[in-house]
Amino acid sequence: MTVLTYLQAISSALRDELRADERVLMMGEDIGVFGGAFKVTDGFIDEFGADRVMDTPLAESAIIGCAIGAAVVGMRPVCEMQFSDFISCGFDQLVNVAGKMHYRQGLAVPLVVRLPSGGGFSGGPFHSQNPEAWFMHSPGIKIVAPSTAEDAKGLLHTAIHDPNPVCFMEHKHLYRRVKGEVPEGVYETPFTARVARAGSDLVVVTYGAMVHVALEAAASESLDGASVEVLDLRSLVPLDVDAILDSVARCSKVVIVDEANATCAAGAQVAAVIAERGFEDLDGPVVRVAAPDVPIPFSPPLEQAVLPSVERVREACRELLEY
Amino acid sequence: MRGIEERAMSLYRQGKVPGSFYDGFGQEAISAGAAFAMAPEDRLCILHRDLAAHIVRGVSPTRILAQYMGRSGGLTRGRDGNVHFGDRHLGCVGMVSMLPDMLLVATGMAMAFKLRGERRCALTWFGDGSTSRGDFHEAMNWAGVQKLPVVFVLENNQYAYSTPVDKQFAVDPVEHAAAYGFVGLTVDGNDVEAMFEATHDARERALAGEGATLIEAVTMRMHGHAAHDDMKYVPTELVEEWRRRDPIDRQEERLRAAGVDVDALRASVAAELDAAVEEALTSPMPDPESATEGVFCAGEAEPLGDGQAPWSGFKS
Secondary structure: OEEEEHHHHHHHHHHHHHHHOOOEEEEEOOOOOOOOOOOOOOOHHHHHHHHHEEEOOOOHHHHHHHHHHHHHOOOEEEEEOOOHHHHHHHHHHHHHHHHHHHHHHOOOOOEEEEEEEOOOOOOOOOOOOOOHHHHHOOOOOEEEOOOOHHHHHHHHHHHHHOOOEEEEEEEHHHOOOOEEEEOOOOOOOOOOOEEEEOOOOEEEEEOOOHHHHHHHHHOHHHHOOOOEEEEEOOEEEOOOHHHHHHHHHHHOOEEEEEEEEOOOOHHHHHHHHHHHHOHHHOOOOOEEEEEOOOOOOOOHHHHHHHOOOHHHHHHHHHHHHHO | OHHHHHHHHHHHHOOOOOOOOOOOOOOHHHHHHHHHOOOOOOEEEEOOOOHHHHHHHOOOHHHHHHHHOOOOOOOOOOOOOOOOOOOHHHOEEEOOOOOOHHHHHHHHHHHHHHHOOOOOOEEEEEEOHHHHOHHHHHHHHHHHHHOOOEEEEEEEOOEEOOEEHHHOOOOOHHHHHHHHOOEEEEEEOOOHHHHHHHHHHHHHHHHOOOOOEEEEEEOOOOOOOOOOOOOOOOOHHHHHHHHOOOHHHHHHHHHHHOOOOHHHHHHHHHHHHHHHHHHHHHOOOOOHHHHHOOOOOOOOOOOOOOOOOOOOOOOO
16 A cells, blocks of 8 residues: 555556557647646656657547547547546547447447546636536446545546546546555555445435545534435446445435536436435435536635535534434 | 349338338449459448448348348348448448448558558549548548558439539539649440449559559539438439439440340349348348347457458459
């Protein structure tokens, strides 16, 4: 075990995969000589060369499309979108070509798209988005969103080994703020949920950066000693329905937190699953906390007004506990 | 190709082909000529007016006809329609309806070949309408920057659905090739031997490390965009003029001059295709229970296999 930041854990997974498997290839804008906008691939070009740590033209559709071509002839491309927002420019290739390929033709597309996502640092409307729900609605694409350094590395290894397209949502705000013990070498973290904090009175279901917000909100001293569970989904596709229903059965009260815009967010699907299959276990309405349906604003007071805060989540828990 | 499409059109009129029906009548020389120039280890992204390429790679007429009819014996087992297929075992990737997308997939395959130092080539077809979308530029640019072994075959058939080329581009797209740093040339798309020669040369350039080629194959879409389209927007004289340049008639003349018994050949192909129709009709419709299966790959990812290219004229 070594202590790594979330960012170092991602770098470590990529480096291990490049060393272990010659089919693995990094593609992205400014990832080679510059080492990436966030320095995730810093120094990689020296160890692995410019072919395997490829500085591409500024063309997201081409990055995804060429990665698909490389994948179907035996490579294991890992694409970096400089910011997850830019996947809108590669949307068609990912959704229509990669996502539908296996269903239509039985042809696997082993492809990972790394999507630095999320707000909290005045990135504004085009550098702060959480676009995972776009792809949840598109069959054939897996989506994972780690909240810890250990899961960041383990989920990335699993994603690169997976024979399908995988969106790896790496939260920018966690890059250097979160650190933890990480096992050495290659290990696979399953695409399932994890109980980040066990409890019995209420469960907060969330993922990514909001796990840390939920953990802070759930601290017992702030909620008069109530026992609050935090379920970290880790994977959105596949969605760990069993883990969600298990937490609901034990806790009976549910708060769902999304950093993304509320309408049709991942948490909306979680709420639907609970309504359909966990209704009898509920002891109160399903409560959601999410960003309102506005672009993520730039100025700090506006951005903070939009992103779910510890206080908003705590207040939601407090009200539901009193129900 | 024409024989299969004629029979498929007849099945469509009988209500046995769901959705619409798309063919490449009059454009057969483009896919046939280009596909013949490719080796088994090459990889193809095949579009909707290019049925001959599938046949050259080794797909049986029965499976193609079953595909049109949405049968379980079709190449996508009813999961996708008409010419939206590619046999992965034969080195082919099926198209999507966003037509220029496959330009990038072919470019990516060529990128992998170059990275691995393999003497192979990727090829894709696309139409005049595709040149208007960004993926055309992104693929051409990427292939030029990385000097990739890829052949782009632009089928200029004068119309993208109802939109004529003069509303599609101000400059003939073949002229873009020079700006991207590779060879662009215009070929008579109704001459199968000219298509073969041009593609063969493009492949040689690709394998020699000289990068991509853009081949503009000039032709005419002789039928509507799809079976429901009566093509009223096309001047009759234009269609008549192109009918005199039919690629199959032209090749037939050459074959007769070379002493080939074309009538016997036609009869044997017709018998084979009639039998294929009968066989395809016996293929059951897919089980509705299977509609949700196979969205994800559950086992190992298997890359594309080699084409049989049984009649490939390619000589390395």
